[in-house]
Every structure is written in structure tokens, then in C-alpha cells.
Amino acid sequence: MTADRLADGRPGTAELRIGVLGCADIARRRMLPALAARPGIRVAAVASRAREKAKSFAMQFGCDADDDYERLLARPDLDAVYIPLPTGLHALWTARALEAGKHVLVEKSATGTLAEAQDVVALARERGLALMENFAFVHHSQHATAKQRLLYGEIGELRVLQASFGIPPRPPGDIRYRRELGGGALLDVGAYPLRAALMYLGDGVQVIGAVLRVGSNQEVDTAGSVLLASPDGVTAELSFGFEHGYRSHCALWGTEGRLVLDQPFTPPTTARPILRLSRQDHVQQFVLDADDQFGNTAASFAGLSQGPATVREEQYTRILRQAALLSTVRDTARVLRSS
Structure with a gap:
């Protein structure tokens, strides 16, 4: 029990x-x-x-x-x-x-x-x-470190979040290409940078514009880009897809500098992520502790x-807000088809 x-x-x-x-x-x-x-x-x-x-x-x-x-x-x-x-x-x-x-x-x-x-x-x-x-990834300590440095004002006031997650094309017949099984880049790799935007910019972010690309001979989106904005004018520039060399990246760009995480989404358990802090011509590099995000x-x-049941409400809200963002991107995106 x-x-x-x-x-x-x-x-x-x-x-x-x-x-x-x-x-x-x-x-x-x-x-x-x-x-x-x-x-x-x-x-x-x-x-x-x-x-x-x-x-x-x-x-x-x-x-x-x-x-x-x-x-x-x-x-x-x-x-x-x-x-x-x-x-x-x-x-x-x-x-x-x-x-x-x-x-x-x-x-x-x-x-x-x-x-x-x-x-x-x-x-x-x-x-x-x-x-x-x-x-x-939201349970990895590198994000708590980045948010703490952001809160301490180490890059001034946040102006832009840039996040991307892309993987190489999958083999023909992969479930990610099957519409009836919920395939497509947006619901797969695209969900990561969208969730990062909610984590760093808050629940008030809105979709300003989006593009989804459908690959040749595919029935689902295979790549995309999204622009979000928070109520206070902070923007998020997000990109994702199955048509890329592997990339997992997140950068916080402020009035006085940038914070960059090169393994924000899928770091191995034993990896010690690198956080770079750039201000003017001065760059600091911090080797963070390894962490087990799945554990x-x-x-x-x-x-x-x-x-108690009361602690579950936050997770309900997270699921609904993420689903709303994904839905808005899909409904408003301009769809481009590769030749």
C-alpha cells in the first residue's frame, strides 16, 4: 500500500x-x-x-x-x-x-x-x-545552477533564450515517421526546447510564430523552429528536428552576458556538464557535477x-501548459514541404 x-x-x-x-x-x-x-x-x-x-x-x-x-x-x-x-x-x-x-x-x-x-x-x-x-532533463542539477546564476544577475536581465535539439534522420519505417503512432519532430525532439522555455521563462510564454517542415516522402513534420515571448518581452528562439547532425544546446542571453549549456537535454549519467559564462571579452568555464537525471x-x-494529493497539482499544470504550447505551434505553424 x-x-x-x-x-x-x-x-x-x-x-x-x-x-x-x-x-x-x-x-x-x-x-x-x-x-x-x-x-x-x-x-x-x-x-x-x-x-x-x-x-x-x-x-x-x-x-x-x-x-x-x-x-x-x-x-x-x-x-x-x-x-x-x-x-x-x-x-x-x-x-x-x-x-x-x-x-x-x-x-x-x-x-x-x-x-x-x-x-x-x-x-x-x-x-x-x-x-x-x-x-x-528538468531534474538535472545543471539547470538549477543555471537558474541560480540567472537569479543572481550574472548576465544582467534575461533577454533571449536559445535552445535546440536535433538528431540525425531515423531509419525508414521508424515509429517517429508514423502519423498514426503520434510521430513527428515536434512531439518528439521539439518538446524538449519548448519545455526548457517554460522552465526558464515561465508559464506566460506565448507562441509568436512557428515553422514546421515536412521531409520528402514523409507524412509528419521532420523539423521546425518556434519563436515564443513572455509577458515581459523575453523571447525564446527554438529549433529542432530529425534532419540534423546531433545538437543539444541551451543559451541564456542577457543584457550583460550569456550562459551556455552544451548538454542541456541528454547528458550521460557520468558526464560533467560544462557551463560557460561570457561577459564582454571575458569567458569563464565551469565544470559542473555529474548528475543522474533519470535517477x-x-x-x-x-x-x-x-x-499527499495536493503535491500533484503542479504536475497536472505542467502537462496542460506543455500540451497547450505544442497544440498552438501545430495549429499556427507555416508548413513547408521539402522537394
Whole structure:
């Protein structure tokens, strides 16, 4: 029994038992090892429609295997579910998990549309369950360091956020190119710089303009750029796509200098990120501590699941604001088609 179900409402120390819907690469490489390593969390079962894949995952993480999602959700020994399925399936299985009384950690983007986000958040709120979108990078300490230096005025007043995240083209047939599975660069890599803009500029940012590019022989967007602005006039220049050499970058440009992070989104657990502070002709470089953003995410989700329902409201708001931004970009963007 998890702590939020205790009769007197006191925080508890019960084990959080998690089931997994889907066997995506991100689950095997990053999230499941982090969940399995976290004290107080047990990965209890994994389900895949490909039973052999589920058995392979189960062997690696010492848990049960199943080939039926509904059967996994019906298990009474599970408190929560992690969902690394394709984006187009997130809303359906998030809703079914919540209806089954499970807390949910769902990969980004949490849903494909704003309406879907509103539906699952309403359901989580009604059932008093945790619902968290898995943007692991926001839990890395390098961003807390950057925000602290920004707060201390080390670059003066913030004027522009520049963020980009791009990866090389995927193999033909990759799920990122399948419209029916929620494919496209915006919902995949584009979600990262948009989430960074919310983190640094606040919830008041609005979409000023956007471009989405559809690659040749593709049915989904494969790249894009977005311009945002906050109520006080700070702008965010964002770019993303599947048509690029790899790039993960975030810069905060102020009246007196710049702060630059070269690994803002997917730093390895052992990496010591570099933060550069530039003012006039003076440049300082700081080697920050290594941090495990997936381990921190696991801890955050456990706390969210086992704490009082009131702490979950912030996550509901984050999901809705992110979904609203994505929806506005998609609805207002000028679409360019590659020849």
C-alpha cells in the first residue's frame, strides 16, 4: 500500500511497485535501470505485445513478463505504471492505467493533443492519482545552477533564450515517421526546447510564430523552429528536428552576458556538464557535477506517488501548459514541404 492511501494521511515508506507498458529503447537503457536502482521502488512486471521482448526485459530487470497490457493493469500488486509506448498510444493507455487505480509516469510527449491532455489530467485529478510527464532533463542539477546564476544577475536581465535539439534522420519505417503512432519532430525532439522555455521563462510564454517542415516522402513534420515571448518581452528562439547532425544546446542571453549549456537535454549519467559564462571579452568555464537525471526522475515520481494529493497539482499544470504550447505551434505553424 503506497503512502497516499494510508488512512491517517501520514507519509509512509511502503514499496512502490511499478509495472511497465511497452519495451522501448529509452525504457531499457535509461528509465528502468533508474527505477530498479531506486530504494523503495520495485519494477514488478513488464508487458509487451511481443512476448519474447517482454521476457527479455523481465530477465534483465528481475520481474514478471506479460503479453497483455490490460492484464498487467489489472494486477492488484501494482501501485504505478510507466508508459514508454509510442506517443500516439499514450493517452489511451494513460487513461486505462488511471482507471485501474495506478499512478502514471508517461514518456514525453504525454499526449498528442491538448484535448487528450485535459482528459487524462481530469481523470488523474478525479482519482487522486499522480500523473507525471517524463522530461528527465528538468531534474538535472545543471539547470538549477543555471537558474541560480540567472537569479543572481550574472548576465544582467534575461533577454533571449536559445535552445535546440536535433538528431540525425531515423531509419525508414521508424515509429517517429508514423502519423498514426503520434510521430513527428515536434512531439518528439521539439518538446524538449519548448519545455526548457517554460522552465526558464515561465508559464506566460506565448507562441509568436512557428515553422514546421515536412521531409520528402514523409507524412509528419521532420523539423521546425518556434519563436515564443513572455509577458515581459523575453523571447525564446527554438529549433529542432530529425534532419540534423546531433545538437543539444541551451543559451541564456542577457543584457550583460550569456550562459551556455552544451548538454542541456541528454547528458550521460557520468558526464560533467560544462557551463560557460561570457561577459564582454571575458569567458569563464565551469565544470559542473555529474548528475543522474533519470535517477532523480525516479525519486521525484516516487515522492509524487507516495505524497499527499495536493503535491500533484503542479504536475497536472505542467502537462496542460506543455500540451497547450505544442497544440498552438501545430495549429499556427507555416508548413513547408521539402522537394
